[in-house]
Structure formats: C-alpha cells, structure tokens
Amino acid sequence: MDEPPAIDAHQHFWTLGRGDYGWLAPAAGPIYRDFGPGDLAPLLARAGVSRTVLVQAAPTEAETHFLLGLAARTTFVAGVVGWVDFDTREAADRVSLLARRPKLVGLRPMIQDLPDDDWMLRPQLGPAIEAMVDAALCFDALVKPRHLPVLHRFAHRYPELRIVIDHGAKPDIKGGDLAAWRRDLRAIAAGADLVCKLSGLLTEAAPGAGVEDLRPVVETLIEAFGPERLMWGSDWPVLNLNGDYAGWRGMAEALTTHLSPDERAAIFGGTAQRFYGLPHDA
Numbered sequence: 001m002d003e004p005p006a007i008d009a010h011q012h013f014w015t016l017g018r019g020d021y022g023w024l025a026p027a028a029g030p031i032y033r034d035f036g037p038g039d040l041a042p043l044l045a046r047a048g049v050s051r052t053v054l055v056q057a058a059p060t061e062a063e064t065h066f067l068l069g070l071a072a073r074t075t076f077v078a079g080v081v082g083w084v085d086f087d088t089r090e091a092a093d094r095v096s097l098l099a100r101r102p103k104l105v106g107l108r109p110m111i112q113d114l115p116d117d118d119w120m121l122r123p124q125l126g127p128a129i130e131a132m133v134d135a136a137l138c139f140d141a142l143v144k145p146r147h148l149p150v151l152h153r154f155a156h157r158y159p160e161l162r163i164v165i166d167h168g169a170k171p172d173i174k175g176g177d178l179a180a181w182r183r184d185l186r187a188i189a190a191g192a193d194l195v196c197k198l199s200g201l202l203t204e205a206a207p208g209a210g211v212e213d214l215r216p217v218v219e220t221l222i223e224a225f226g227p228e229r230l231m232w233g234s235d236w237p238v239l240n241l242n243g244d245y246a247g248w249r250g251m252a253e254a255l256t257t258h259l260s261p262d263e264r265a266a267i268f269g270g271t272a273q274r275f276y277g278l279p280h281d282a
Contacts, residue, residue: 010233079105091128099135106138148184167200199233227263
C-alpha cells in the first residue's frame with residue numbers, strides 16, 4: 001500500500017478587510033494581517049507537506065464561500081471545513097446546498113465561543129446534523145476541556161456523524177491543571193468513535209514552550225486515541241502567536257519518534273486522508 005501524503009489537517013487563511021473576524025484585533029500582534037496561499041506555500045515545501053485542510057475562522061457562511069473560492073484556485077488545499085448557522089430553521093437546507101460545493105469536507109460551529117456549554121445537545125440542531133450525515137460531511141468540534149462530557153453525549157446521539165476534536169480540546173498546558181482534561185479525554189476516546197487533532201497545543205502553552213512542555217499532553221493523546229485516530233495540524237497562522245511552522249512540525253516529529261513508520265504516517269497524513277475522505281491523488 002502506498003504511503004499517504006503528508007497532510008496539514010488544520011490551517012487557516014483570512015483577509016481582515018472582509019470584516020467578519022470579530023476575534024481578530026490589533027492586540028493579536030503577528031497574526032493581525034492578511035494570510036493567504038502565497039504565505040503558506042513555502043512553509044509547506046520546507047516541511048515536506050503536500051496537502052492541507054483549510055478551516056473556517058469566522059462564523060459566517062460568506063467566509064466559507066470565500067475559502068471555497070481560494071481552495072478552487074489552490075492545488076495544495078485538499079478540503080475545506082466551513083460554517084453554517086445551525087440555529088436557523090433553514091440550517092438543514094443550507095448544509096445540503098453547501099455540501100454540493102467541490103472540496104467542502106466538513107463544518108465547524110465555533111463551540112468554544114458560544115455562551116451555552118450544552119449547545120450541542122439542543123434538539124433543534126438535529127435536522128442540520130442529519131443533513132451533514134446524509135452528505136458525508138465531517139464535524140470539527142472546536143471545544144475546550146469543559147465541553148468534553150457534553151461532546152461525549154453528542155457523539156452518542158449522532159453515532160453516524162464523523163467527529164474530530166480540534167486541538168486536543170485545548171488543554172491548559174500553561175496553567176498545568178490537566179487532571180480533568182485527561183480524565184474526560186480518555187473517557188470520550190474509549191467510549192465514542194471519534195478522532196482528534198494533534199494541533200493548536202503551542203498556543204495553549206507558556207511563551208517559548210518546547211518539546212518537554214508538550215510531551216505529557218502528546219503522550220496522553222497518543223495513549224487515548226492511538227495514531228490511527230490522531231491527525232497532525234499546524235493551526236497556522238494562529239500558531240505564530242507562540243511559534244512557527246517549521247518549529248511546531250519539528251516538535252511533533254520529535255514527540256512521535258518512538259512510534260513505528262506506519263503509525264507516524266497515520267498521524268502525519270493517513271488519518272486525515274481517511275477521515276475527511278480526501279482524494280489519493282494530489
């Protein structure tokens with residue numbers, strides 16, 4: 001069997017002038033500017049990454065169409081994870097319409113920003129979730145540790161929905177309080193058929209964090225999910241808040257050197273390709 005391509009399972013593009021990135025402000029420093037394919041291409045080349053999954057960063061359907069347009073013109077973008085308003089009556093129809101667009105592979109409500117931690121369990125979301133299942137779209141769960149028990153219930157409510165946890169559920173690496181995160185992560189990994197992204201960890205750590213700062217978290221992720229249910233992502237350019245592309249790639253490789261070649265191939269490409277249903281050809 002051919003080795004899967006190297007895939008970055010989580011990256012972003014944005015144009016500030018669009019006006020729908022409410023969370024982006026001048027205080028964001030190095031990431032408060034436009035980022036597009038031309039910025040990422042040389043970083044991918046140096047890291048040996050051939051394809052990416054482009055993920056929404058604004059809670060607007062307009063941004064999803066913007067990203068799909070970029071993806072159509074960018075050969076290395078293999079899939080797009082977009083956004084729809086799940087709380088509207090026409091959400092199921094919106095999901096079905098978006099699913100017709102080439103390269104759309106999933107949807108991501110920005111759960112971490114919602115005031116209701118139980119939002120996922122609202123009955124009115126049912127038709128939109130079922131529309132995702134019917135269209136074979138994946139669900140990116142942008143959650144924090146407090147959401148894991150709710151996500152566990154959500155996964156059991158919709159067993160046919162393919163779910164991936166973004167950024168390892170954002171453990172508090174900087175604060176060091178990992179006990180509840182570790183308990184709930186292990187429970188959901190053992191009790192539900194979902195996968196997880198090895199991404200976004202540096203921005204949860206202290207400034208200048210290195211391999212040893214991340215090792216306990218990465219070891220927990222590998223133990224809980226196994227390489228076949230983990231996928232590496234850069235979370236670029238958010239990554240630039242506390243690191244850079246080559247540095248994070250190198251850390252992830254160092255933290256997985258004890259795994260077999262096949263296991264590393266899964267984390268760095270195979271899991272993402274299988275989960276998102278990405279084409280085998282570039």
